[in-house]
Amino acid sequence: GENVEQHPSTLSVQEGDSAVIKCTYSDSASNYFPWYKQELGKRPQLIIDIRSNVGEKKDQRIAVTLNKTAKHFSLHITETQPEDSAVYFCAATTAGNMLTFGGGTRLMVKP
Amino acid sequence: DTAVSQTPKYLVTQMGNDKSIKCEQNLGHDTMYWYKQDSKKFLKIMFSYNNKELIINETVPNRFSPKSPDKAHLNLHINSLELGDSAVYFCASSPRDRGLYTEAFFGQGTRLTVV
Numbered sequence: 462g463e464n465v466e467q468h469p470s471t472l473s474v475q476e477g478d479s480a481v482i483k484c485t486y487s488d489s490a491s492n493y494f495p496w497y498k499q500e501l502g503k504r505p506q507l508i509i510d511i512r513s514n515v516g517e518k519k520d521q522r523i524a525v526t527l528n529k530t531a532k533h534f535s536l537h538i539t540e541t542q543p544e545d546s547a548v549y550f551c552a553a554t555t556a557g558n559m560l561t562f563g564g565g566t567r568l569m570v571k572p
Numbered sequence: 573d574t575a576v577s578q579t580p581k582y583l584v585t586q587m588g589n590d591k592s593i594k595c596e597q598n599l600g601h602d603t604m605y606w607y608k609q610d611s612k613k614f615l616k617i618m619f620s621y622n623n624k625e626l627i628i629n630e631t632v633p634n635r636f637s638p639k640s641p642d643k644a645h646l647n648l649h650i651n652s653l654e655l656g657d658s659a660v661y662f663c664a665s666s667p668r669d670r671g672l673y674t675e676a677f678f679g680q681g682t683r684l685t686v687v
Contacts, residue, residue, distance in 0.1 A: 462630075495675065504662065504678040505615065548613055559605070559627060560676060562615040 463488040463555045467563025474541050475571050482566045484551035485533040491553040494527060494534050495560070499548045508549075509536070541570045575599070578663045578679035585653055586687055593648045593682045595663030604646035605676065606638060607662040615662075621646055653686045660684070 464487040474480050486494075495510035511518045511525045511534065518525050522541075527534040538545055548567050552560040578595040585591050597604060606618040619638045620627040626638065635651045650657060663679040 493674075499613075504680050506678070507675045510675065550615060559617045559620045559629070560607075561617065565613050565615070 463491060463553055463561040465551060465553050465561050465563040467551050467566060469566060470564060471567045471569070473569045473571065476541060476543060478541055480536075480538045480541050480545070480568055480570075482536045482549055482551065482568075483533060484535070484553075484563045485531075486553040486561075487532065488553065488555060489529075489532065491555065493554040494525070495552050496523075496525060496536050497550045497552065497562075499550065499565075501547075505550060538568075541568075543570050543572050546570045576663055576665050576677050576679040578661075578682055580682060581680065582683050582685075584685045584687060587653055587655060589653050590649070590651045591653060591684070592650070593661055593663075593684075595646050595648070595679055596644055597663075597665040597677070598644060599665060599667070599677060601665035601667045601677070602643075603666050603668070604640070605664045605666075606646065606648050607664060607678075609660040609662060609681070611659070618648075619646075650684075655686050658684055658686045 467484045492513040496508050497505035498508045499505040509520050509523050509525050511527050522539045524537045546569050548565045550565050551563040576597045603622040605620050607615050608618055609615050617629050618632045637649045639647045660681045660683050662681050664676040666676040
């Protein structure tokens with residue numbers, strides 16, 4: 462089955478700095494890669510996603526890049542703000558749109 | 573409100589009991605799921621279900637079973653609860669767009685505590 466590795470597990474940045482979270486996946490058939498943000502005690506919510514036919518996607522301060530050959534994808538957050546503090550999960554799809562999640566990254570943005 | 577809703581939000585029960593968690597979505601989505609989030613925050617797929625196909629994560633014990641009375645509901649039944657079943661369980665649903673899978677929308681979660 463699919464295996465998704467995510468790094469780092471914790472990330473602390475100063476407000477205004479950039480944050481980068483990286484993921485690798487094992488199943489070359491995976492074709493959909495969403496990123497979810499989960500605040501404490503809340504449900505995971507999609508922040509950005511990318512399909513395998515696209516190399517990069519951007520939405521305001523958030524961008525995702527995908528390297529299909531190397532089977533890795535990354536989340537980039539620029540100009541971080543304290544409200545960006547949360548746990549971020551990458552994921553990759555397998556059969557039946559079953560999302561296999563990475564282990565999560567706890568992002569802390571210090572004011 | 574259009575949403576994925578699950579009940580109860582909290583569930584405390586004794587080892588050996590059988591319990592159910594209900595999930596409903598009124599988004600008209602084709603596919604529903606159950607995920608388990610353990611104390612270390614790892615999110616793991618348990619089941620994927622649409623009206624034609626049930627896909628089971630092979631690591632899920634057969635004490636867990638999904639039951640879907642209709643397209644909008646996917647309930648989770650757990651038999652003979654064990655301490656290790658304590659976790660937050662999330663229901664989710666997603667549509668298909670021209671045959672492609674898209675965003676999964678999550679319910680608010682059910683915190684199950686087995687004592």
